[in-house]
Amino acid sequence: MPVEEHDPFEDQFASALRQAGGTFESHRLDLAARGETRGRKIRRRRAAIAGGVTGVALVGLGGALVLPGIQTDGGRRHSVAGSPSAPPTPAASPTRPSAMSADDVVRTLERLLPKGKFSGEEGRGTGEQLPPYARVVYDDGKGKAAVAVMVDRVRPGGSQALETTACPDKVFVPYDACTSGRLADGSTLMILQGYEYPDRRVDTKLWSAELVTPKGQHISVQEWNAPAEKGAPVSRSRPPLSPDQLKMLAGAAAWRSVADAIPADPRVPTAEPSRSQGVPGGSVSATLATLLPKGAEVVKKGVADPGFGYVVIDDGKGASMVQVNVQADMSGLANQLFGSGSRTLPDGTRVATHQGPGDKGGRGVVMWTVDTMRPDGRRVVISAFNSGTQHTPATREAPALTPKQMETIATSERWFSRD
Amino acid sequence: MRQSRSDGYPEFAAARAGHLYRSACLLTGGDTHLAEDLVQETLGRVYLRWGRVSRADNPAGYAQTVLTRTFLAHQRRHSSRRERATDVLPEVPDPGTAGDAPLRLTLVDALGRLSAKDRAVVVLRYWEDRSIEETAAVMNTSSAAVRTRCVRALARLRTLLGGALSEYATP
Numbered sequence: 001m002p003v004e005e006h007d008p009f010e011d012q013f014a015s016a017l018r019q020a021g022g023t024f025e026s027h028r029l030d031l032a033a034r035g036e037t038r039g040r041k042i043r044r045r046r047a048a049i050a051g052g053v054t055g056v057a058l059v060g061l062g063g064a065l066v067l068p069g070i071q072t073d074g075g076r077r078h079s080v081a082g083s084p085s086a087p088p089t090p091a092a093s094p095t096r097p098s099a100m101s102a103d104d105v106v107r108t109l110e111r112l113l114p115k116g117k118f119s120g121e122e123g124r125g126t127g128e129q130l131p132p133y134a135r136v137v138y139d140d141g142k143g144k145a146a147v148a149v150m151v152d153r154v155r156p157g158g159s160q161a162l163e164t165t166a167c168p169d170k171v172f173v174p175y176d177a178c179t180s181g182r183l184a185d186g187s188t189l190m191i192l193q194g195y196e197y198p199d200r201r202v203d204t205k206l207w208s209a210e211l212v213t214p215k216g217q218h219i220s221v222q223e224w225n226a227p228a229e230k231g232a233p234v235s236r237s238r239p240p241l242s243p244d245q246l247k248m249l250a251g252a253a254a255w256r257s258v259a260d261a262i263p264a265d266p267r268v269p270t271a272e273p274s275r276s277q278g279v280p281g282g283s284v285s286a287t288l289a290t291l292l293p294k295g296a297e298v299v300k301k302g303v304a305d306p307g308f309g310y311v312v313i314d315d316g317k318g319a320s321m322v323q324v325n326v327q328a329d330m331s332g333l334a335n336q337l338f339g340s341g342s343r344t345l346p347d348g349t350r351v352a353t354h355q356g357p358g359d360k361g362g363r364g365v366v367m368w369t370v371d372t373m374r375p376d377g378r379r380v381v382i383s384a385f386n387s388g389t390q391h392t393p394a395t396r397e398a399p400a401l402t403p404k405q406m407e408t409i410a411t412s413e414r415w416f417s418r419d
Numbered sequence: 420m421r422q423s424r425s426d427g428y429p430e431f432a433a434a435r436a437g438h439l440y441r442s443a444c445l446l447t448g449g450d451t452h453l454a455e456d457l458v459q460e461t462l463g464r465v466y467l468r469w470g471r472v473s474r475a476d477n478p479a480g481y482a483q484t485v486l487t488r489t490f491l492a493h494q495r496r497h498s499s500r501r502e503r504a505t506d507v508l509p510e511v512p513d514p515g516t517a518g519d520a521p522l523r524l525t526l527v528d529a530l531g532r533l534s535a536k537d538r539a540v541v542v543l544r545y546w547e548d549r550s551i552e553e554t555a556a557v558m559n560t561s562s563a564a565v566r567t568r569c570v571r572a573l574a575r576l577r578t579l580l581g582g583a584l585s586e587y588a589t590p
Contacts, residue, residue: 009577012584014545017445020523021546024444026455031440032432035462043467333484335556339476354474 044229100132100261101125108254109134109149114245116140120227126261137227143236144227149219149249151258156216164210164218165190169302174391179243186214189250191243196229204229207239209250217259221250284309284415288324291409296400300388312388318396319388322406324380326415331377338373348375349411353403362387364394370406380410428469432462435479439486445542446490448531449523457493461486483547484557487539491558494535529579537572540565 100108102123110118113136120137124130133150154161165188167178175194182188189211196204206229209221223239223246226232241249285302288309292298299319300312310323330337334350342352350373358365367390369383384399384406401409439461443454465472465482472478530538536558543554544565555565 007573009584010545010573013573013576013580016522016526016584017541017545020526021441021445023523024441024451024454026437026440026451026458031436031455031458032429032462034459035432035436036428036466038459038463039466040463042463329559331556331559333481333556335553336475336477336481336484356474 040230098261099125099127099263100258102132102134105132105149105151105258106134106136108258109136109147112249112252112254113138113147113241114140116240119144120146126258127263132258132262138223138240140240142240143225145224145236145240146226146228146232147221147223147240148229149221149255151255151262152218152220153259153262154212154216154218156212156214161188161212161216161218164220165212167192170389174389177243183211183251187251188212189247191246193243196224196226202234204232204234205239207241207243207246209243209246211250213256213259215256217256219250219255219259221246284324284326285311287414288322288409291412291414292322293401293405313400315400317400318386320396320400321385321388321390322382322399322401323384324382324410327379327381329377330373330379334373334377337371337379345411349373351407351411353407355403358385358387358390362389362391362393365390365392366394366398368399368401368403368406370403370410372407372410378416380415382406382410426469427473428466431469431473431478432465435482436462438479439482442483442486442542442546443490445527445530445546446487446535446538448533448538449527453493457486457489460489464489483543487543487557491535491539525580525583529576532579533572533575537568537575540568541572541576544569 102125105125106121106123109123110121117139118136119139121135123134124132126132131150131152133148135146135148137144138147139145154164165180167180167190168175175192177193178190180188180190189209191207191209193205193207196202196206205225207223209219211219211221222229223241225236225239226234283302284307286309289298289301289311292311292313296313296315298311299314302308302310302323307326308324310321312319312321314320338350338352342350344350352371354367354369354371356367358367362385365385365387367383367385369381371379371381373379384401386394386396386399388395436458439458440454443457443461444451447453447457461482464485465478472481475481530541533541539558540554543549543557544551549557551562551565551569554569555562558565
């Protein structure tokens with residue numbers, strides 16, 4: 001009992017709270033499975049956007065707590081019970097199109113696809129907490145293929161809008177081809193021809209189009225060469241729609257109406273996510289490159305991305321990726337990140353070191369991590385791999401940096417020198 | 420060391436989902452639908468990071484932290500609903516077992532009238548049995564702020580609940 005000064009009410013309340021809380025039982029027995037499904041979806045979406053965000057998710061145990069995803073996912077709930085005094089964003093456009101049901105969204109997709117047979121339809125309308133989507137199994141006569149469209153809104157010109165339509169870094173997402181550019185109407189479009197599984201353990205192809213209009217309408221189309229995204233054998237050599245057809249489908253005006261029908265857009269007035277607050281701007285990758293020990297040749301370097309960066313170095317014994325994540329105020333997770341086995345340096349910086357297998361499927365890949373947190377909560381995490389990426393086989397026995405060298409880099413003052 | 424991303428995750432999720440759901444019900448002031456969504460989101464995020472989370476000292480505590488922050492982030496986006504109007508009763512769609520329903524209704528109604536942050540503090544302190552310091556860490560705030568919030572929330576609850584608790588609760 002967390003009682004400091006004895007207060008009978010406090011005791012009574014704690015006891016009553018435990019009794020009351022204990023009576024809630026979910027009717028959904030599949031919450032755990034739904035959580036996993038949700039996680040897979042988030043991961044897939046992140047894999048389809050720029051490497052920066054993916055990388056943060058890879059390195060940061062708690063970093064994603066302040067990522068855009070958490071502010072966008074589940075952002076549209078407007079049905080908190082019994083709150084008639086708080087209607088959803090009354091200032092929103094009065095000309096907003098009427099809500100669309102899951103059926104409407106599925107029918108839109110079927111109407112826009114070339115002639116074929118449809119089965120396995122599922123979808124979500126515009127009035128739900130999560131973004132509307134449609135998924136069908138489409139057969140153009142050459143084999144069944146899953147095709148899905150998700151419609152969403154992003155902040156126009158915001159970092160999410162930019163990341164969504166930027167080709168990912170091949171270091172994080174292997175793919176065969178990717179194009180990204182601007183359309184005549186000002187929309188940005190990325191067409192990515194990649195794979196469902198980054199490590200290609202099953203050769204399911206995943207081709208996708210990500211389109212963001214100047215108004216922030218975001219249309220995401222995905223297609224596979226299998227009737228399901230995972231767990232179904234490949235049914236054809238390539239997904240049914242060509243890159244040009246993907247572009248047409250993503251660009252269809254009907255999807256913009258779906259986006260406009262999404263009731264509230266809490267993100268529009270939202271400032272950029274706090275991920276970059278207190279974190280040096282500019283290129284973390286460039287800073288990392290300047291801190292490497294002599295003799296480590298940089299063969300590849302990540303693009304400028306506040307808070308996250310990587311380099312691939314080669315000391316003559318094979319490629320080794322080193323990635324770094326710089327975060328402001330992560331003190332809330334200090335106890336979880338720095339448990340037994342962690343150390344505290346004389347200046348109060350806490351240091352934890354982990355060595356283990358990589359978790360992205362590259363054969364024989366090991367991942368060494370040095371996690372550091374300054375007394376004020378600023379966190380620098382560095383991971384090094386014995387491969388040039390996480391999803392390709394090991395190229396050497398151990399990463400090119402020792403844990404000691406990684407700690408020296410992580411505790412450098414240079415990470416925050418621009419604060 | 421874990422060999423794959425999901426090693427042990429299904430067991431963890433199955434074991435924790437019920438408790439997370441009950442926590443979420445209290446956090447949301449009895450909105451069981453929102454509670455399910457929050458738990459789903461929380462477990463999704465734990466799943467994403469399972470390789471690391473599973474090696475942390477306290478995965479269950481981590482999940483609870485994610486839940487609390489997910490809830491607070493949700494409330495920030497819906498700031499107009501941060502406090503329930505005092506003349507509107509909360510919806511409690513699942514009355515549960517008859518014997519506990521009056522206590523739950525009374526208590527959950529009172530919780531629903533607190534601000535989201537006050538509710539988070541109360542749930543962490545008295546449902547999760549977290550210390551002031553731990554609560555402060557989860558909420559990214561100072562111990563002093565948690566202490567203040569806690570005293571204020573208890574005072575409010577005392578007013579809202581009156582003598583209702585002594586009927587049901589055995590200290």
